[in-house]
Amino acid sequence: MPARGRPGPADGPVYLDYNATTPIDPRVLAAMLPYLTESFGNPSSGHAYGAEPRSALEHARAQVAALVEARPHEIVFTASGSEANLLALRGAALAAARPGSHIITQTTEHPSVLQTCRALTRLHGLRVTALPVDADGRLSPATLAAALREDEATLVSVMAANNETGALQPIRELAALAHRHGALFHCDAAQAAGKIPVDVDTLGVDLLTVVGHKMYAPKGIGALYMRDGVNLEPVVYGGGQERGLRAGTENVAFAAGFGVAATLAADDLATGEPARLARLRDELHQRLDAALPGRVHLNGPAHQRLPNTLNISIDGTLGHEILGAAPDIAASTGSACHSGTHTASPVLEAMSIAPVRALGALRLSLGRMSTPEDIQTAVTALVTAAADDTGAPARRSFPLPGE
Numbered sequence: 543m544p545a546r547g548r549p550g551p552a553d554g555p556v557y558l559d560y561n562a563t564t565p566i567d568p569r570v571l572a573a574m575l576p577y578l579t580e581s582f583g584n585p586s587s588g589h590a591y592g593a594e595p596r597s598a599l600e601h602a603r604a605q606v607a608a609l610v611e612a613r614p615h616e617i618v619f620t621a622s623g624s625e626a627n628l629l630a631l632r633g634a635a636l637a638a639a640r641p642g643s644h645i646i647t648q649t650t651e652h653p654s655v656l657q658t659c660r661a662l663t664r665l666h667g668l669r670v671t672a673l674p675v676d677a678d679g680r681l682s683p684a685t686l687a688a689a690l691r692e693d694e695a696t697l698v699s700v701m702a703a704n705n706e707t708g709a710l711q712p713i714r715e716l717a718a719l720a721h722r723h724g725a726l727f728h729c730d731a732a733q734a735a736g737k738i739p740v741d742v743d744t745l746g747v748d749l750l751t752v753v754g755h756k757m758y759a760p761k762g763i764g765a766l767y768m769r770d771g772v773n774l775e776p777v778v779y780g781g782g783q784e785r786g787l788r789a790g791t792e793n794v795a796f797a798a799g800f801g802v803a804a805t806l807a808a809d810d811l812a813t814g815e816p817a818r819l820a821r822l823r824d825e826l827h828q829r830l831d832a833a834l835p836g837r838v839h840l841n842g843p844a845h846q847r848l849p850n851t852l853n854i855s856i857d858g859t860l861g862h863e864i865l866g867a868a869p870d871i872a873a874s875t876g877s878a879c880h881s882g883t884h885t886a887s888p889v890l891e892a893m894s895i896a897p898v899r900a901l902g903a904l905r906l907s908l909g910r911m912s913t914p915e916d917i918q919t920a921v922t923a924l925v926t927a928a929a930d931d932t933g934a935p936a937r938r939s940f941p942l943p944g945e
């Protein structure tokens with residue numbers, strides 16, 4: 543177990559952005575180093591230098607498979623979660639080889655899903671339907687059932703957990719509906735895997751994306767689970783690596799790190815880490831609520847939610863301004879992909895959250911190194927930033943977009 547506490551520089555702000563990325567666990571780094579030094583061989587080489595990297599790659603595949611209850615040969619390593627989503631969506635759509643195929647997804651998906659869908663429409667003439675979500679950001683099975691009755695689909699793609707709000711989707715029900723209508727089901731579990739139990743058989747998914755850097759492995763490694771019998775068009779053409787679906791000499795060091803990270807995540811799940819994080823997260827929420835009475839609004843579901851994620855808006859504040867006034871913490875105003883732009887998050891917009899509230903949103907996400915002291919620091923920093931200089935809670939006014 544690594545020391546809890548600040549993952550970055552000792553004098554850095556408290557890290558509350560684990561949904562953006564996680565620090566590399568020291569045990570993950572240790573597992574990677576041999577493949578960046580003496581065990582440098584190409585896993586495809588027939589000589590002695592290839593043997594150790596080859597077996598490390600297969601060991602890592604088994605470790606990632608175990609986290610989601612898959613079989614090792616059903617795991618394809620990719621260079622990122624975005625690439626795994628591309629392999630799933632483009633791969634399934636093109637392999638179906640039906641002109642005008644139809645993909646059904648929903649509006650709060652990660653841009654790597656939504657933009658891939660757009661590209662498939664632009665380049666291959668595919669039809670895409672993005673279904674609406676409810677006020678908690680969840681897709682109702684009845685909405686999917688109606689869409690499937692209206693128009694048959696090749697593939698349905700719905701994420702397990704939203705990166706901004708932590709909202710959990712009813713994947714099992716949605717996947718069963720897709721199958722009833724003859725469609726494959728892909729689930730982007732980039733945020734869910736390692737934070738909550740994910741079992742591909744219980745969920746009944748055909749394709750599932752997992753990502754290294756959301757679970758204490760480096761950025762630049764992901765994987766797609768692909769149920770036996772599913773046929774995909776490759777994402778990278780060339781040598782026969784990764785069952786011919788993703789050519790390129792394998793990144794053995796990163797795969798080895800990802801494998802260990804998956805095992806550590808499974809250990810965390812088995813030893814109560816989700817409950818520890820949920821307690822810290824709820825304490826943060828309750829203390830903010832108590833200090834700023836009536837001003838703190840939860841964005842996303844109270845219960846069907848990742849245990850580490852708190853997305854709130856504080857009345858009378860703007861997300862980027864409050865974070866600017868709270869240098870002791872590092873958090874996000876939305877998904878990291880949108881930071882720097884101060885338009886309302888499309889995820890919150892899709893949940894019909896009013897622009898004034900959406901612009902106030904803060905995403906506070908906790909992780910393995912989070913401590914009760916971090917919560918204390920965050921409460922002090924945010925309450926101070928939300929209060930005016932008389933010490934009373936500030937109620938500033940600012941123009942609504944379009945006003």
Ligand SMILES: Cc1ncc(COP(=O)(O)O)c(C=O)c1O
Pocket residue numbers: 561562621622623624625627652654701703704705730732733753755762763764
């Ligand atoms: C839900 C979700 N899907 C996909 C991704 C993309 O992963 P990567 O950064 O490895 O491309 C992310 C990362 O932010 C994510 O949160």
